[in-house]
Amino acid sequence: MPDLRGSFGEAPDHLLTRWFGTPDLHRLEVYESKTGGYKALRKALLEMPPADITGEIKRSGLRGRGGAGFATGTKWGFINRDAPGPKYVVVNADESEPGTSKDRYIMENSPHLLLEGIMIAAYAVGANQAWMYIRGEYDKPYRMVVEAISEARAKGYLGPKPMGKDYPLDIQLYRGHGAYICGEETALLESLEGKRAQPRSRPPFPAVKGAWGRPTLLNNVETLATVPWILNNGGAEYVKLGTEKSPGTRLMSVSGNVRKPGVYEVELGQTFRHVIMELAGGPPEGRSVKVFWPGGSSAPVLPASMLDTTTDMEALAAARSMGGSGGVIVMDDSHCVVRAAARLLRFYAHESCGKCTPCRVGSDWAVRTYDRILANEGSRVELGILERVADGLQNGRCLCGLGDSAGWVIDSTFRHFREEYEDHALRHTCNVGAVAAHA
Amino acid sequence: MSTLPEHVLDEIRELPAKYPQHRSAVMPALDLAQEELGYLTPEAMSEVATALQLDPGYVEGVATFYTLFHLKPIGKHNFYMCTNLSCMLRGSNEIVDHLKGAIGVHEAGEVSKDGLFSYEEVECLGACEFAPMLRLDHQYHYDLTPQIIDSLIEERRNPPPAPLPPKPKPRARKPKSA
Numbered sequence A: 001m002p003d004l005r006g007s008f009g010e011a012p013d014h015l016l017t018r019w020f021g022t023p024d025l026h027r028l029e030v031y032e033s034k035t036g037g038y039k040a041l042r043k044a045l046l047e048m049p050p051a052d053i054t055g056e057i058k059r060s061g062l063r064g065r066g067g068a069g070f071a072t073g074t075k076w077g078f079i080n081r082d083a084p085g086p087k088y089v090v091v092n093a094d095e096s097e098p099g100t101s102k103d104r105y106i107m108e109n110s111p112h113l114l115l116e117g118i119m120i121a122a123y124a125v126g127a128n129q130a131w132m133y134i135r136g137e138y139d140k141p142y143r144m145v146v147e148a149i150s151e152a153r154a155k156g157y158l159g160p161k162p163m164g165k166d167y168p169l170d171i172q173l174y175r176g177h178g179a180y181i182c183g184e185e186t187a188l189l190e191s192l193e194g195k196r197a198q199p200r201s202r203p204p205f206p207a208v209k210g211a212w213g214r215p216t217l218l219n220n221v222e223t224l225a226t227v228p229w230i231l232n233n234g235g236a237e238y239v240k241l242g243t244e245k246s247p248g249t250r251l252m253s254v255s256g257n258v259r260k261p262g263v264y265e266v267e268l269g270q271t272f273r274h275v276i277m278e279l280a281g282g283p284p285e286g287r288s289v290k291v292f293w294p295g296g297s298s299a300p301v302l303p304a305s306m307l308d309t310t311t312d313m314e315a316l317a318a319a320r321s322m323g324g325s326g327g328v329i330v331m332d333d334s335h336c337v338v339r340a341a342a343r344l345l346r347f348y349a350h351e352s353c354g355k356c357t358p359c360r361v362g363s364d365w366a367v368r369t370y371d372r373i374l375a376n377e378g379s380r381v382e383l384g385i386l387e388r389v390a391d392g393l394q395n396g397r398c399l400c401g402l403g404d405s406a407g408w409v410i411d412s413t414f415r416h417f418r419e420e421y422e423d424h425a426l427r428h429t430c431n432v433g434a435v436a437a438h439a
Numbered sequence B: 001m002s003t004l005p006e007h008v009l010d011e012i013r014e015l016p017a018k019y020p021q022h023r024s025a026v027m028p029a030l031d032l033a034q035e036e037l038g039y040l041t042p043e044a045m046s047e048v049a050t051a052l053q054l055d056p057g058y059v060e061g062v063a064t065f066y067t068l069f070h071l072k073p074i075g076k077h078n079f080y081m082c083t084n085l086s087c088m089l090r091g092s093n094e095i096v097d098h099l100k101g102a103i104g105v106h107e108a109g110e111v112s113k114d115g116l117f118s119y120e121e122v123e124c125l126g127a128c129e130f131a132p133m134l135r136l137d138h139q140y141h142y143d144l145t146p147q148i149i150d151s152l153i154e155e156r157r158n159p160p161p162a163p164l165p166p167k168p169k170p171r172a173r174k175p176k177s178a
Helices: A028-035 A039-047 A050-060 A072-077 A102-109 A111-125 A139-155 A185-192 A221-233 A272-279 A313-318 A337-351 A357-374 A380-393 A401-425 B006-018 B022-037 B042-052 B056-065 B092-103 B146-157
Strands: A088-093 A129-134 A170-175 A216-220 A249-256 A262-267 A289-293 A327-332 B077-082 B117-122 B134-136 B139-141
Touching: A028 A111, A028 A139, A039 A111, A039 A221, A050 A072, A050 A111, A050 A221, A072 A111, A072 A216, A088 A111, A088 A185, A088 A221, A102 A111, A102 A139, A102 A221, A102 A249, A111 A129, A111 A139, A111 A170, A111 A216, A111 A221, A129 A139, A129 A185, A139 A170, A139 B139, A170 B022, A185 A216, A216 A221, A249 A272, A262 A272, A272 A289, A272 A327, A289 A337, A289 A401, A337 A357, A337 A401, A357 A380, A357 A401, A380 A401, B006 B022, B006 B042, B022 B042, B022 B056, B042 B056, B077 B092, B092 B117, B092 B146
Parallel strands: A088 A129, A088 A216, A129 A170, A249 A327, B077 B117
Antiparallel strands: A249 A262, A289 A327, B077 B134, B134 B139
């Protein structure tokens, strides 16, 4: 059995993870015979005009599971299927958002589920070639996907005539080399083209000019892995789950101070209380939840008092946060918010690609300011600097979302935990007692 | 006399054909060079550039952007220690301190005296439900404790003896002609 910490088995909300845990699910034969795998691909290739496939995805209301939550069917519709010349599907398997491990969960447990989704997407948008960009550190998922691809080729599902249909399909892999910024779609494309991964200005959008200058559909692993279920059951079935604007389920990787960290499949609209306290077992004995990041480290934090916020994107937006990557990081009351924010700012500063000034310089200012505060050298001046830097990073001043994310960490921890910042900067104490006051 | 053996350069020259544009071959090519040498020397990068018909400065620009390319020697076994938030909340800083003591280095990037070990702190490796975790020799290790660190080190200092090769089958002797 693969490493499995999270959802598997039969449950009304297990659309993706229903068969996870089945012995040898990663083998094509098991995926096909036991779970009805590749039925959706057969249906797509042999029974559905491409426009109908995209229509079904639109009807499902599926939204991208990588971070931005853009409507998947709409994105597919942006590609002009009839444009001459090559088009590509590029799979974003560069999962690097802190606290996020759901795509790894899919690739390690059911690589064929992902491949099936990729093939359907390629056919729908008129691409014959898909490129999967997988982060370099993912050795095991890489090996498993490589093996799955060779099984699919041997079976003829990838090749000149998949399922007997005269429509050549192939999937190639490209390994990343350690850069968070590659999760940003245009930076990923630069990297795939063999360059330093610095985001492009848009327009042109990838749908018009993407990989190697060709029309390109970019989707996240989980998004594509959801596609077979939708084709098998229909978009109308999918919208029965979740909320009106955030239909379906999504995988949430819950980590940090919980008793049962894991990757859980959750119907959208469930509360974070359900996810953190029930599925993940709540904080360790004797501790309480202090704060959580609802969608990766880039999603603005919410304090424990907001545990009843629901997981759909609208509720999260109303709470001034976002669903992001589905990575839920939980921190209990034995940890210091300022230290956690400082650690994350070090991350954003390290990963800033350096192309645009607000992000390159702003994140570095933030790191140095946090260092002074945590060395008990802070004052009102430092608090003021953090606020100004946070503002400078946000609201479209940066070329991509990395700058905003760094700003949101500062901004949201300030908003909910101003007292802790003042303890550190003005009184040189820490309310969890981790830092001794010099004075 | 080149730094990279001819067979590696041949492999590198074959890479561009796999991609719609030859530039995409630069990272797979640097992988091959790094695998051969352990890290990327300026000479190796310039040989990669020549083999791919790219500018050496361009190749170096790519190599310096990505953290999985090493421009300085590292230990034979390099520990990639996740210290991002999910791991930090479950004690990764203490694990790193223990590792430093166990391999006898003071800071990230320093190579142990026997040349076997080094470590670096890395950002989230995407296995947060198993925090604290690390990557070593192309494998993830989960739910780290000081004991696990010690045994990972021990296994590499004193690797168990390799299984004996199977005994060769006795060759069928030609019947001696009398």
